[in-house]
Amino acid sequence: MxxxxxxxxxxxxxxxxxxxxxxxxxxxxxxxxxxxxxxxxxxxxxxxxxxxxxxxxxxxxxxxxxxxxxxxxxxxxxxxxxxxxxxYEYEQEVLQQEKLEQDIKALEAKRVRDEIARNSTSADVAAAEREAARVEAELAAKKKSYEESQARARRIQEAQARIAKAQEELAELERQENGQY
Missing domain, CATH: 1.20.58 (Methane Monooxygenase Hydroxylase; Chain G, domain 1)
Structure with a gap:
């Protein structure tokens, strides 16, 4: 035991x-x-x-x-x-890879800017500015059209609400006239 x-x-x-x-x-x-x-x-x-x-x-x-x-x-x-x-080594490798990718993107963007700078003329600059102005004007027109359509939609909704209220009041008056109160 x-x-x-x-x-x-x-x-x-x-x-x-x-x-x-x-x-x-x-x-x-x-x-x-x-x-x-x-x-x-x-x-x-x-x-x-x-x-x-x-x-x-x-x-x-x-x-x-x-x-x-x-x-x-x-x-x-x-x-x-x-x-x-x-x-730890994996995380360091990932960080290095991300930095390398950022460096590559920055260098590519710089290369593109440098290429444009080397090959562009005053006429190219003027054409780009005209296109920017055209796109901005188109955007402004679309914004104005959108705002106007939204205002029209609000006015229609307000009118429909007034119509519904008036119809309810009419129906109430008709019930009172017919003694159905």
Missing amino acids: NKLFASSILILALIFATGCQNNPNRGRDIGILAGAVLGGIAGAQMGDGDDINVVAGAVLGGALGGMAGNQIDKRQEELQAAEAQRQ
Whole structure:
């Protein structure tokens, strides 16, 4: 009964330790507990079930499990560090790529401006200004036409509302005249 109780306590401790996700030494702690439980069981089986054999097996198993758990923790830390480094390098590459794309766009825009400057004449400038004035005038005319159509639509809606109100008043008067009040 004493062995069963000790084994149960160790198993419960192992279950509790596995639930601690934020523990930085989780592998070591699990290794110690698992090693102690398995070492205690092995000590009980190899010895004559004597408490000294159980304790010696638990201590030896805990030590070996702790060493194995430390190795697991170190490997996990190395993997996390390597992943963080890869993520950092990727982000730096993305930033460099975005800067390069911006530089290319700026250079292309400058090249186009320079090309226009080299090849344009006074007649080209005058033609471009005439076209800009024509487009602006067309835009102004369309804006004016739109505003006028909106004003007409509002006036129609107001007139329809007045008609509806007048029809309601007429219907009310007709009911009163016919005695249907």
